[in-house]
Amino acid sequence: MLTFTLFEKSTLFINFVILNEIEMPVISMFYGIIVSMYFLDNRQHHLPHIHVQYQGEEAIISIPTGELLEGSIHPGKLKLVFAWIEIHQDELMADWQLAIKGETIFKIKPLE
Numbered sequence: 001m002l003t004f005t006l007f008e009k010s011t012l013f014i015n016f017v018i019l020n021e022i023e024m025p026v027i028s029m030f031y032g033i034i035v036s037m038y039f040l041d042n043r044q045h046h047l048p049h050i051h052v053q054y055q056g057e058e059a060i061i062s063i064p065t066g067e068l069l070e071g072s073i074h075p076g077k078l079k080l081v082f083a084w085i086e087i088h089q090d091e092l093m094a095d096w097q098l099a100i101k102g103e104t105i106f107k108i109k110p111l112e
Helices: 006-023 075-087 089-099
Strands: 026-030 033-036 049-054 057-062 068-071
Touching (some): 026 075, 033 075, 075 089
Antiparallel strands (some): 049 057, 057 068
């Protein structure tokens, strides 16, 4: 069994948070929904998409079509995500182009 000092634990936690923020930054949050986009994430689904989390549920949604590619979230929350994608499609596509190159992406306004 591995044991760590308090310093090592805090360093590991900080590195974990930094790594996750770099790999999948949160681009928006609204009504308890967290929207993220992975860097360099064009291999599995081969099309622009976002990752959505809500109360332990996760889904992957196509940006151009709004199609649910994988997973599931509460149907009412999914409708909110679809509306948000429609409103912010140009910004999402711009972020996607940056993300697949590993470049910094921008936050997008939440659904109000």
